[in-house]
Amino acid sequence: MLIFEKSETGRTVAVQAPSGDADVSDIPEGLLRKSPTGLPEVSELQAVRHYTRLSQQNFSIDTHFYPLGSCTMKYNPRACNTLAMLPGFLSRHPLAPDALGQGVLACLYELQEMLKDVTGMQEVSLSPAAGAQGEFAGMAMIRAYHDARGDTERTEVLVPDAAHGTNPASAVMCGYKVREIPTAANGDVDVDALRAVVGPQTAGIMLTNPSTVGVFERRIEEIAGIVHEAGGLLYYDGANLNAILGKVRPGDMGFDVIHMNLHKTFSTPHGGGGPGAGPVGVSERLEPYLPVPMVGYDGDEYSLLTSKQYPHTIGQLSAFAGNVGVLLRAYIYARLLGRQGMLRVSEFATLNANYLMVRMREQGFKLAYPERRATHEFIVTLKHEAAELGVNTMDFAKRLLDYGHHAPTTYFPLLVPECLLIEPTESEDKATLDAFVDAMAAILAEAKDNPEKVKGAPYTLPVRRLDDVRAARELDLRWQAG
Amino acid sequence: MSEIPSDLKYTSSHEWVRIEGDGSITVGITDHAQDLLGDLVYVEAPESGTEVEVKEACAVVESVKAASDIYSPVDGEVIEGNENLADTPEIINTDPYGEGWIMRVQPSESASLDDLMDAEAYEAHVASETH
Numbered sequence: 001m002l003i004f005e006k007s008e009t010g011r012t013v014a015v016q017a018p019s020g021d022a023d024v025s026d027i028p029e030g031l032l033r034k035s036p037t038g039l040p041e042v043s044e045l046q047a048v049r050h051y052t053r054l055s056q057q058n059f060s061i062d063t064h065f066y067p068l069g070s071c072t073m074k075y076n077p078r079a080c081n082t083l084a085m086l087p088g089f090l091s092r093h094p095l096a097p098d099a100l101g102q103g104v105l106a107c108l109y110e111l112q113e114m115l116k117d118v119t120g121m122q123e124v125s126l127s128p129a130a131g132a133q134g135e136f137a138g139m140a141m142i143r144a145y146h147d148a149r150g151d152t153e154r155t156e157v158l159v160p161d162a163a164h165g166t167n168p169a170s171a172v173m174c175g176y177k178v179r180e181i182p183t184a185a186n187g188d189v190d191v192d193a194l195r196a197v198v199g200p201q202t203a204g205i206m207l208t209n210p211s212t213v214g215v216f217e218r219r220i221e222e223i224a225g226i227v228h229e230a231g232g233l234l235y236y237d238g239a240n241l242n243a244i245l246g247k248v249r250p251g252d253m254g255f256d257v258i259h260m261n262l263h264k265t266f267s268t269p270h271g272g273g274g275p276g277a278g279p280v281g282v283s284e285r286l287e288p289y290l291p292v293p294m295v296g297y298d299g300d301e302y303s304l305l306t307s308k309q310y311p312h313t314i315g316q317l318s319a320f321a322g323n324v325g326v327l328l329r330a331y332i333y334a335r336l337l338g339r340q341g342m343l344r345v346s347e348f349a350t351l352n353a354n355y356l357m358v359r360m361r362e363q364g365f366k367l368a369y370p371e372r373r374a375t376h377e378f379i380v381t382l383k384h385e386a387a388e389l390g391v392n393t394m395d396f397a398k399r400l401l402d403y404g405h406h407a408p409t410t411y412f413p414l415l416v417p418e419c420l421l422i423e424p425t426e427s428e429d430k431a432t433l434d435a436f437v438d439a440m441a442a443i444l445a446e447a448k449d450n451p452e453k454v455k456g457a458p459y460t461l462p463v464r465r466l467d468d469v470r471a472a473r474e475l476d477l478r479w480q481a482g
Numbered sequence: 483m484s485e486i487p488s489d490l491k492y493t494s495s496h497e498w499v500r501i502e503g504d505g506s507i508t509v510g511i512t513d514h515a516q517d518l519l520g521d522l523v524y525v526e527a528p529e530s531g532t533e534v535e536v537k538e539a540c541a542v543v544e545s546v547k548a549a550s551d552i553y554s555p556v557d558g559e560v561i562e563g564n565e566n567l568a569d570t571p572e573i574i575n576t577d578p579y580g581e582g583w584i585m586r587v588q589p590s591e592s593a594s595l596d597d598l599m600d601a602e603a604y605e606a607h608v609a610s611e612t613h
Contacts, residue, residue: 165549411547417518468546472523473571 003050004479007040016044038481057462059406065432067356069377069409069421070164070212072242072264076329079336080267084328094320098303104324105302109295111331112279118342119241119258120251121281125290127322134259134278135170135237140314141257141282141289142204142233143174148289148312151231154203158227160189162213162413167206167237176203183415187215187369195226202232209253210240210375212413213368214353214421224254233257233286241265242425243350243376246343256283265345266330275323277330288312293321348426349376356424356433363441368416377423379416386418391447391454393418398465399446399457403439484513484608487579491595492604495537495553498579499598502586506561507595510583511543511552511574514608519545522571527563527584534558534587541584543574555598558589 024032042050059066066073092101112124128134139157146154157171160181168178179197184190189207198205205227209217217223224234236250236258242265250258262268262277282290292313293304304321307313321327337345353374360380361367368379386392397407397420409421424433447454458464486492491499496515500508516522524544534540539551540560563585566573574582589595599607 414548414550469521469523472546 002479003040003042003047004481006042006046006050009041011041011043011046013044013047059401061427064404064406065424065428065436066406067408067422067424067436068406069214069379069423070239070412071270071409072239072261072376072423072425073270073406074242074264074267074425075427076267076269077333077336080329080332083332084325089325089328094324098301102302104328105295105304106297107328107331108321108324109297109302111327111334112295114331114334115260115279115281118245118249119238119260119281120249121255121258122251122284123287123290123294124279124281125292125294126277126279126327127291127293127316127318128259128278128280129318129323130276131239131259131261131263131278132166132170133317134261134280135166136173137278137280137291137314137317138235138257138259139170139174139176139204139206141280141286142235143176144289144312144314145233145286146203154201154232156197156201157203158194158197158205158232160207160211161415162211163206163208164212164237164239167208171206181205183211183213187211187213187372188217188219189223191219191222191226194223198226198230198232200231202227202230204233204235204256206235206237207255208237208239209250210243210377212239212421213416214374214377214379215369215372216243216375220253228254239264240376243346245346246339247346251281251283257281257286262326262330267333268326268329275326277323277326279322279327289314291315291317295321345426346376349424350374352424352426352428352433353377353422355430356422356437359433359437360422360440363437364444365440368419376425377421379413380420380422381416381418382420383418385444385447389447389451391451393420395454395457396420396440396443396447399443399454400439401458402460403442405436405439484517485579486512486514486601486605486608488601490579491555491598491600492607493553493555493598494607497552497555499555499595501595506586506588507556507558508583508586509552509555510578512604513578516575516578516582519543519550520547521545522574524549525564525567525571525574525584527565527567528560530560530562532560532563534560536593543571543584552584554587556587556589556593556595558587558593561586561588 061073061075089104092104098105108126112126115124128137155177156179157176158179158181159167160183162183171178182190182193209220211217227234233256234254236255238258238260241260245265258281259278263270268277288310289312290310292306292310296303296305353376357367357374357378365380366384368381382393382396393410397410400407411419412421443454496512498510498512502508522543522545526542528540534554536557537553540554541552543550543552564583
């Protein structure tokens with residue numbers, strides 16, 4: 001039931017309503033609204049119950065195992081939240097002079113330094129407001145670099161077929177044509193296919209390493225050599241940074257630019273459309289083009305660096321210095337972990353994934369890349385179950401909800417049929433991983449004995465199987481009275 | 483096993499091609515492709531007059547699982563896009579080789595259809611991809 005449907009005329013929360021009559025005489029007549037706002041009229045208790053109940057219907061990391069591959073749904077430590085909400089952080093006005101915000105600027109500066117250290121890049125800008133904007137910033141810097149050298153014949157960006165859809169989108173946004181590179185049967189980029197298409201028209205290549213098929217790109221140095229030799233640059237999609245944190249650095253692999261999804265690796269809340277953060281790191285040759293502002297430190301004072309210090313910047317991408325509240329949470333997370341803690345993140349993330357992978361195989365599930373070690377995630381293909389039992393990946397995913405687990409990522413990457421991309425993260429203990437394996441084994445048994453049961457799932461949630469086709473074709477998002 | 487009509491030609495990216503009597507071609511996606519995509523919810527067919535290049539994206543199909551590009555099998559010019567797909571994308575699911583056609587293309591003079599696969603080669607290609 002929507003809150004609008006609970007509305008009754010005249011019901012209100014007087015103590016929380018704006019008090020007094022505001023003077024609106026300086027607002028032009030044409031801008032004043034002619035009709036009531038149409039907001040729901042409910043009591044405070046009704047509003048509290050409504051939204052509490054909605055939150056109880058969520059599957060979230062705070063309530064359930066959430067092994068959503070590629071999304072790194074790890075636990076968000078409460079300490080990060082608590083400390084980021086200290087009054088000094090919350091109350092600082094973004095237009096206050098630098099001299100009055102030395103504390104927050106120091107935190108941001110130190111976060112820049114830590115991200116440089118952990119990625120091996122020359123310089124970092126924190127300001128992009130989300131991973132997608134970080135990607136855009138990265139591609140815009142590649143474009144600015146080629147343009148500044150008068151190298152305007154570079155029109156193509158290479159993207160593996162396993163990549164996140166945002167990669168080709170970012171390249172196209174920056175005016176490039178996308179050329180797809182196939183993935184070899186062992187999960188690595190097809191290097192021969194890469195050689196065949198790389199050339200003087202290549203502006204760069206966008207890679208995710210470990211890749212979205214859950215394996216480490218073993219020939220990365222060779223790939224870097226091929227692309228650099230042709231005059232192209234290497235872009236690193238930081239989606240899977242969690243697997244290599246503190247172990248291997250993109251800068252050392254030869255990457256020229258990287259974006260980081262702080263909500264994944266550095267455990268800030270996943271946005272769901274809310275504020276995010278997608279810092280970018282660059283090698284020396286791209287440094288002049290970084291998005292502003294950044295934070296500088298002269299050994300005495302911290303200050304925001306703008307287009308005055310960076311005249312060749314691709315510009316400012318967000319209001320003020322990005323989503324500082326999110327950046328602070330990442331900073332605190334990194335400080336809480338320390339260098340040794342960051343190593344343990346990647347070690348436990350990969351250990352959990354490999355344990356889960358082996359246990360799933362023992363239960364009879366087929367791995368997409370059985371000869372490869374998992375990174376922080378791995379792929380199971382249910383194509384045999386779909387073909388022989390008529391129970392597909394989405395049926396397994398829906399049934400998992402009845403067993404109290406959020407489903408892994410389904411049907412991505414597209415090149416593996418009927419796939420589940422499973423990422424347990426480092427946050428989970430062995431008992432939770434075992435419970436997930438038990439649930440998957442139970443569903444597999446159900447699929448053999450009583451496939452209709454699995455195909456009808458879920459049974460225990462507030463709503464049954466949603467008609468996603470109809471939802472997409474007849475999009476209806478606006479409530480209207482009566 | 484998906485349906486693969488023997489009178490059509492195929493691309494490795496799962497488009498089918500019918501060579502018409504007037505030298506134009508009709509293009510759609512195969513039964514196998516629609517099966518992989520699942521229920522289609524949106525199709526962007528090209529408008530007539532659009533110049534297309536071989537192996538370049540020229541249309542978009544979107545299902546509940548994914549959005550995918552459709553690649554032109556030849557260089558040429560679009561004569562007609564299937565306007566019915568805007569309101570009823572599901573006809574690609576129900577009739578991929580008939581009502582679900584996507585576009586008609588007039589190949590350019592230099593265009594070659596020799597690289598396209600016949601039904602037998604396409605069937606082997608599908609089998610190799612799904613092993």
